[in-house]
Amino acid sequence: MTILTFVRGFIRFFNYFCMAYTLLLSVIYLIQVVAALFKVRRQAKGKISEDYMRYEDSPNLLPISLIVPAHNEQENIVKNIKDLMKLDYPQFEVIVVNDGSTDETHRRMIEAFGLYPIEGAVKIKIPTKEIHNVYYNTEYPNLYYIDKENGGKSDSLNAGINQSQYPLFACLDADSRIERNALLILGEEFLKDTTTVVAGGFVRIANGSVIEEGEWKRFEMPKRMVERFQIVEYFRSFLAGRLSWGKALLIVSGAFGVFNKQVVIDAGGYRTNTIGEDMEIVVRIHRFMRSHKRKYKVKFCPEAICWTQGPMSFSDLKTQRRRWQIGLFDTLKAHFVMTFNPRYRTVGLLSIPYSWLFEFIGTAVETLGYFIIPFSLLMGELNMYFFILYFLLAVMLGIMLSVGGIILEQNTRKGCMSSNQAMRLSLYAVLENFGYRQAITFFRFAGIVRYRKYKESWGQIKRREFNVLSERKSS
Amino acid sequence: MRKTAEFSYEILAAALIIIFTVLLCAEYLWLYVLSKKNEETDIQKREINSRIHAMTEAFLYSPTASSRETELTSLIEYIGDDPLKRDEASVQFIQLMKRSEDIPPEKLASLGRLYESLDPIEFYSKQLESGNYYEKSYAVRRLADFNASDKTEDIRKLLDNKRADVAYNAAMALSELGDMESVLVFAQKCENNRYYSHRVLLELFQAYTGDRAELVRRIFDERSDYIRATCIKAYTSDRIKELAPLYADGMSAKDNNLKIACVKALAQLGSPDYEQKMITALNDKNWIVRLAAVAGLEKIASGRALEALVKAVRDEEWWVRNAAAKAIVNIDFQLVYVEKVLSGYDKYAADAVKNALYKQINMNGGGLR
DSSP, rough: OHHHHHHHHHHHHHHHHHHHHHHHHHHHHHHHHHHHHHHHHHHHHHHHHTTTTGGGGTTTSSSSSEEEEESTTTHHHHHHHHHHHOSSOOOEEEEEEESSSSSSHHHHHHHHHOEEEOOOOOOOSSSOOOOEEEETTTTSSTTTEEOOOOOOOOHHHHHHHHHOOSEEEEEEEEEEETTTTTHHHHHHHHHHOOTHHHHHHHHEETTTTTEEEEEEEOOOOOSHHHHHHHHHHHHIIIIHHHHTGGGGOOOOOOTEEEEEEEHHTTTTOTTTTOOOOOHHHHHHHHHHHHHTTTOOOOEEEEEEEEEOOOOOHHHHHHHHHHHHHHHHHHHHHHOOOOOOOGGGGGIIIIIHHHHHIIIIIIHHHHHHHHHHHHHHHHHTTTHHHHHHHHHHHHHHHHHHHHHHHHHHHHHHTOOOOOHHHHHHHHHHHHTTTTTOOOOOOOOHHHHHHHHHHHOOOHHHOOOOOOOTTOOHHHH | OHHHHHHHHHHHHHHHHHHHHHHHHHHHHHHHHHHHHHHHHHHHHHHHHHHHHHHHHHHHTTTSHHHHHHHHHHHHHHHOOOOOHHHHHHHHHHHHHGGGGGHHHHHHHHHHHHHHOHHHHHHHHHHHHSSSHHHHHHHHHHHHTTOOGHHHHHHHHGGGGHEEEEEEEEEEHHHHHTTTHHHHHHHHHHHHHHHHHHHHHHHHHHHOOOOHHHHHHHHHHHHHHHHHHHHHHHHHGGGGGGGGGHHHHTTOOHHHHHHHEEEEEHHHTTTTHHHHHHHHHHHHSSSSHHHHHHHHHHHOHHHHHHHHHHHHOOOSSHHHHHHHHHHHHHOOOOOOHHHHHSSOOOHHHHHHHHHHHHHHHHTTTTTTO
């Protein structure tokens, strides 16, 4: 057998493998969309009868500490914190952790809230980098500001946990906004079911939406294509991808999730040497709770909404997706023992193997496919007719998935988008198959290839003020 | 043979493409219909909300009786039999009743006509009969808002519903309607199903509008220590004096949670009759019991209580020491006991009192009181 024959054989095998693999993946995604659709309709109806606004003034909701790690967030920090303090929730505190910012974050916080250093004993439940000072002002009794040495987001969250005095904590991004009733929705989950240890909210792209005083006003189509694609992508992956996993969910977005503090402390707090801390902590909680045979639930509530700024350029998007992929690999590697391990039930037998096979390896297979399939077409190793058929099927499945995501969104948040906007957005469900999805795959693949170099680097993504995000015609 | 294979292969491919194209078109159509429907419903809901609100306000601010009647008639005509409008108007009616103290009596009397026309109890009772669990679940809470006590029997049927949300809403509604038996039944359900947090039980007890003292007595007679403790916690801030003997009995319970709840409830009453009980509780093994007893003695604020607090300031537990020190500083106006501790041999006790004094001086802007 000559080398050429071997190469030809391999290419032929890879072509069919790659095609079968991507089609299988699309079918799995479709199943997820359908499962999510049933779930979202049930949950949305349930929320009407639950009437969570009744708890607005109830002293029986568990108090929550909102931990906001901030590193060089001078643009938004003051406004965001002011908005956070207006949330509808009976009892909460806001803990802002300045993670060694080198910009004006520290000065702006001190000046805006008239903060002064306080002395007080803090029980160190999880070790963190050195805390310089804790600041406070009696005029803002539920605001604490921690100034600490740079140690990363996880370290800041751990410092916030040490400072927090309430049994639940929420991790929030300094550049995100949560809707006023979002905490009530998540807080209610802990009230009604004692086994709830984590409840995640739905992170939506704020680009285009008009948000005033932390409150969503209306949706407007963002200007840039890259932002429009992300909106479609978030509906597909956040709604379908997360809802369908149920209790076996592996990730709660770092931008908005509520945790049982004691469980997180028992599990060892956030791991500091990873950039995928949001996924890692959830997987570790699964591992810890299963190992200790404790009953628990991880929940995802699409009605609790957090608005976040999506990257506005392809270079920022590249940084973000590379980071996500590295975070995924880091977590899967750290908890490899859970893979196909029946001790961890659905998480070990389904969620983690799925992440390995389709989220991690899938990126590599897809990337290689983009090179090898056209190459074999040129070499005459692939039937043109067959290729066109495969291509059409793959694109159609992709469109079905994304349109399914928009349908899901329409079921979650009725009346958020006009029918005109929904239809316009669905156009991007078609267009994203010709460039955007490929670009995302390449960015993620870059994360795998350059894992060593970037495994501890967050990268900087440009942010703008929230009220400018809508880019209204008036401005 | 090969030709046939190729042909069937082509047929299959064409069929697949057609099937997917049809599916995709159907999906797009679905999206269009759904988004259009959502948009229309949203606009309709907003319009209904704002119109009912505006018409109600117009009624409230009408200067004369005849203009009030005109406004009310147009509001009633606008609502008609539309279920969406009736629901929205009922919700706004409940909000209006919450601020009924600010509404002049003649306007309140006119609102009776609106109530009769809305007939919310009949409206929500019909929803109770629907097969939709969510509607049922929603309707029971609204019926409770309208104090529909004659619907108690119908709501009770939902207590055993296998859906936790429906059962919970029914229990809350019955509690609001003051149905003691149902509260007792649901409390037992919570005991058996620990998925409900004890805070759900607190909500249930706090919503109860009937005779709370009687409910506590029944719970003490018929339910477990867990339910007893939760019930007492729910009513601690109510300071129900007639329950004091029951709390005093509960202080000797084996269950720590019940004991703590009883001491806290009795402490809130601050009754001198139970001074000795509080002093005895200062010797309890559980520091939370001792802490609660300190709070009780602070409320009693007698000479004996102060003597006991001076002992408590030497407690081995930091929280008890500090609470006792704070209590002494708060109630010892002559500063006799403060000096006694400060000049005593116990350094930790003196430190606790110094700390309490320092905090009070800080709070009062430089002065002691």
